[in-house]
Amino acid sequence: MDHLDSDETFSPTQDMDWAGEQFLPTSDSRQLEKKPGRRKKVLIGLGLLGTAAALALLTGMLVWHFNLRHDVRLKRVYIGSMGISNEPFKAEHEDPSSQQFRKLADLVKQQLKLIYAKNSVLAKYFRDSSVQAFSEGDADGGDGVVAYYQSEFEVPVPQQTSLDEAILGLREPTDGQQGRQGRLLLKPTDALSVNSVTSGALDPRMTGRSIPENSANIHVRTEGRVQSPGFPDTSYPPNIYRQWLFRADPRHRVRLVFHTLILEDDCQQDFIKIYDSLVPMERRALTEQCGYPHTSLTFLSSGNVMLLTLVTSEEKNFPGFRAIYSQVPLKDGECGGTLTADRGSFSSPFFPSNYPPRTSCVWNIEVPNEKFLKVQFMKFSVGNQSKECPGDYVEVNDDRLCGRKLKNTVITTKSNKMTIRFNSDASYVDEGFIAEYEAFVPTDPCPGRFRCRNNLCINSTLQCDGWNDCGDNGDEVDCECEQSQFKCKNGLCKPKLWRCDRSDDCGDNSDEENCGKCADGEFSCKNGRCVSKMRKCDGKDDCGDGSDESKCERSLLLPQCSAFTFRCTDKRCISKMNPECDGPLDCEDGSDEADCQCGMRPFQSSRIVGGQASQVGEWPWQVSLHIKGMGHVCGASVLNSRWLLTAAHCVQDSESQKYSRPDQWQAFLGLHVQGQTNEWMVKRNVRRIVAHRDYNPHTYDNDIALMELDDAVELNQYIWPICLPSSTYDFPAGQEAWITGWGTTSEGGVKASVLQKAAVRIINSTVCNDLMTDEVTDRMLCAGVLKGGVDACQGDSGGPLSVTNPSGRVFLAGVVSWGEGCAHRNKAGIYTRVTEFRGWIKEQSGV
Template sequence: MKSNRAQKGRGGKKDLGAGLKYSQQSQNINGIEEGVEFLPANNSRKVEKRGPKRWIVLLALVTFFILLSLMVGILVWHFNYQNARVQKIFNGYLRITNVNFIDAYENPNSTEFANLASKVKEVLKILYSGIPALGPFYKDSGVTAFSEGSVIAYYWSEFSVPQYKVQEVDRVISKENAIMLPLRSRAVQSFTVDSIVAFPTDARTAQTTRDNSCSFSLHAHAGEVTRFTTPGFPDSPYPLRARCQWVLRGDADLVLSLTFQSFDIAPCDAAGSDTVMVYDSLSPVEPRAVVQLCGSYSPSYNLTFLSSQNVMLVTLITNTVRRHPGFKAEFFQLPKMTQCGGYLSGEQGTFNTPYYPGHYPPNIDCTWNIEVPRKQNVKIRFKFFYLVEPHATLGTCMKDFVEINGEKYCGEKPQFVVTSNTNKITVKFHSDESYTDTGFFAEYLSYDSSDPCPGMFTCKTGRCISNNLRCDGWADCTDFSDELQCVCNSTHHFTCTNKLCKPLYWVCDGLNDCGDNSDELQCNCPAQTFKCGNGKCIPESQKCDKQDNCGDGSDEAECESVWTVSCTKYTYKCRSGVCLSKGNPECDGKKDCSDGSDENNCDCGLRSFSKQSRIVGGQNSDEGEWPWQVSLHAEGQGHVCGASLISSTWLVSAAHCFLDELGIKYSDPSLWKAYLGLHDQSKRSTSGVQVRGFKQIIPHAAFNDFTFDYDIAVLELDKPVEYTSVVRPICLPDSSHTFPAGKTIWVTGWGHTKEGGSGALVLQKGEIRVINQTTCESLLPNQVTPRMMCVGFLNGGVDSCQGDSGGPLSSVENDGRIFLAGVVSWGEGCARRNKPGVYTRVPVLRDWIKEKTGV
């Protein structure tokens, strides 16, 4: 409306000016000409002096035009700006100290609620009328809820503010986020009000107070868990363009624990995306927000939140048209924490933030006074530390923080150590009213200051690590101090120019491992030449000339355009029979084959959750993080081997898992059960886990049970699986697909967590690297065949182990799609130095897999 009125004003002004200018000028000129024509010639000069000169007329007209424009502009501004109104909505709460809370106030439809709400609205109207910056623009208020204390009323207020007054109104509210009450106004309408707080509100959130079609009120009961979901969950998506809210309550003087057991809404990809907010209040005000959630989370991700009082508010605002199932949540009440912190003594112990690993509650302070034996010093080791807030200023620690020795710590930190100069230390933790995190888990230790790490290396951070981790090429100290000032072992390590030590097999692998590129400097071919993937040097002019001059296709693999080349074992063949210059083109999102066959059957290698061997040196995986991982159980033995899902009916595993031994016919399909979607071996009966038997087990005919050559098998399920967020297939690489030396790959499984140890309950994951084949063969002489690949670290530490056999080696490609690079096969021990794990190469056996399964 404003822009339309302004446009109309400019048009009218232009027409009026044009008419005055040309019409008036024409009349003057005609009058002068007529006078010149009919008066005597000797009077012509006199007549000419009677009227103003032409430039004076023009100047007067221009001045008039400017004044008229200015006047019209002022009128336009007056009507479009001075009188334009902006809707401002504030959410807040006020405390009434002379009214006692009754149960009826929980029900918005009760007479008692309506009566009290009406009085609160009248109080707000009276209070606003006494504030010049607000009173004239006040329109309406609404009360959304009441809670204990004596009675807290949660409300919204709407103002219609002239455009030029908006900043002043915002300033009045935001100055203290509280409306300052005149002393005479503290008692209004028989109410005694001791505080009234207001915050600017997102208009989308404010609508939830007026539309009750998706509004719910729930009350926890002693000893019971109350559950709720988004409308339609899980059978249908939550509503489009919805404004939903759940009011959660507990009994007076208790607090609430809220957990999202399943969470999947539209991704957090842009402003205005679908959002779930949780508030430590019944009013949706930003300073009392506990968390903001969007996207999807693994079921194993910790989404437990605590309140500081007996109420919480959960809101869902949907703006996208994407179809997602929403969330499933539960809450219960528990006693309010009476104290936080305490006195800790002894040589060692542990402590953590309240409710760890759940999110600590807002608005809490804890102090731990720690004392160890005399003549010893105290060391605090934070093993996990997460105090992250979305709006905190980086490095300031003004909101949630830990304070020790006068220094504040916040944010997300790797394991770190803080020490004292005496046998005492004080640790303080502070959480403000908004946005909480999982907090920290720490241990305290006593130590001799003259030898803080007996028999071990002391990092500059105070952390103790084993001496054999010193100068091994890996930063075991978070400050890298274990890798500084090293003398490298020339037998196993390369000395970088910056004096860092790196494993020899990383030299000339195409990756800058030293950081100064010195491990790659002596690896290049001469100037004006190109280094092939197999090490061969060719003239630069032969690169991207549509000829395989290298012999491995690497000179044509990374060219901007893709063309057909002569077929070799290194090139990708389309279904039409033509071969491409491009390396690894399958399922990369680009149609390179004219028949599109490189992008067919690509519903694989994607997982619903993206968040970060028994795997020795590994860590717990998230549920659904590796949805193709399968657990194979032999009758009476539990988990024995792993496998990978490659289609709805076929698995890939290791042939050696099905060798008959000790009188047990492991080759018999009826002996086995496959568990898909499994995360924790102790929870095999949970929803989401699918159990299948086998129709047939097909080991490779050339499998050698002595050398483990051709260690691969395919397994057909007795009935298809259903694809879900935790059950999906992994992509199979083409026979030409390469996984170069130095590439990072993930190994997963439930095997032993140390050599000679026991299996893991929770699926483990470990990140390892492909080792150069020549290095692999030198480390395991006369044992490695072309069907095998070494993956791991020469210094050990991370590896697969017993119980991981048959499981996947998952390679994340550039577009995020994951391919099955290998199958866990064998190794000498687990995670030993210079003894990397050996895996069956899947690309080499790709044609055999297709022949047996059709996949």
């Protein structure tokens, strides 16, 4: 027998009889003689060549041995479920040590063996099965009990695909197959009536991990919580596999809501996975999450069971998760129905929570005969974008829709009737949709409003105002530009204030052309000089202030410093823009990367008018400042373990309150929801307040103040300093920035309870001065969304305006100061420009 076909281990030294082999002859031996002094090198070279040849031969033989030989077998594990109609579920079936569990498990294993025996591939490579759990069956599906099992096979490498295909062939029988496949006899007294068999390969990341012995079995009758090991005091352990098995009452769903979820960003390392099952069946996987997700984290089962799994790697461990579980009654008619009003709304089940799997809904809309119907999807996240939409989808009059690009999509029908169907398959769910429908008279589809080309109706006053309200610029086409507007090259009219703000508002960048005094082909230096564009990034300071070398791959060491360059600790200056804490060492003394323990969210991914709720730990430098007995008054930013930065106007005395007195204040660090304490929230009293001596209460100039805490706090993932920019740090117009706080969510409204966040952009100072009637000083920074709707408001004062640099580090660009109202159109939010006070902060606090 050939040794390579036996079960012996391959050895490169055995079975190799080279005696009968012929080798290529060498060249003339005299030509191989070397000059004195080179012989040793030649021998070494020949030795290395021989070693390389031997290694190549060995590698080839090993590859052949392990990949091409047919008798090398791999263990394959498949997870599945079996629906059984002639066995009732008993309480004892939840206990693997009970006699009832073992008896039914034996029957299931015998039944699986019979099923596999009917397929030649499965029968040949099957080794063993084990039953993991039982649950109540689906009464509507005719199942009395569902068995969850694991089967092991040993298969030759070339036969893996055949085995996978055979397993996938074990599909649930259709109605027409029930009579033939529904009853597979063992013997007349022990027969199992099998209605369904679903099976699939185990997630490869779980392969090699045994089912954990410490799996938690949880009866979901009252609300409770589960959390990762060690949470919240320590990070979860490395290299673990944990399971939580949830069972609700019959005719109930399991609902799981994540309060906190912070894992490693790489899902190949650490992840949670939720299943509509009691075993990790891929066909029943509802979601997989890792990192710091910002989507809906509420999940519901189709029936009364759910499985949560946690898998971690060997390093980079993070805080983990906490989730709240509860049960929800399974009701008939949870979604769908008949709608007859002229307008209304409908949504996927449990929106904005993720919809359950295996759900089907039908809405029939019918209005008077003389009217037509249209439906607009306000939010839409259903399945994956594809032409066929085979899994989850919404069907409008037989047209299927799926994906995430349908927000504000309007669908019309020339009929008074419309049918909408929603379907979700057995795996991977989404947030779903919310839609509004409206009946209209065909001759006037948008009564009193402007009709967009996409059939969206908007307020007529929004036409030709420079804003793309339709979404396709339909409201900005064929407009006569007003005196306050300029015409883009593409014909659109935009406010003159938007010219030269470093943002492409026209869409063809024509609003950013000819913005400097320099001629075509010239570069406008920050100091006002013009140099040829050919001299940018040529390694020479042609501008005299280094600005022509500031955005180059390599920074330039300048002979002299300017107001636009970064000064290293050794007093030398470099041309690179914003080099501090960006990763590379630009200063010869490394001072640009010193003191950089700031601004990094320990876990990555990423009150405010027009904002959205933030995630726990997303803004660890955010502080809530309370006046004792009054609650939240202002925001602040963490600078280090003892110092905070806020606005000077927050600490000015009023007729009734001494805001300047430190003993009136309490600082809440690590807070997320007002009025709710948690394990990582820290409360401190204030020892000292240092308001800028030149603060002007009438103009809000120099609106900045420091607070010293009475006791240092421990810095962690929930309390972390934000980076302070150098005095020369540049925050260009158009750059995205974030405002955060618990202020009012509308002008004159009530304060938010959950920390809010909103994206704005830096606004050109000249433009901002025109907007705010020349009330903006050099010590102020403007940011906002000129379209309106997003802004800081009352209660956000003193909080941070933050900007993230390319390396992911967050810098404090501004302190919330003042504005005209909240979120008004063509009005900006005004912030204290932190770069102007970098020296003052250092002098007063040492930070």
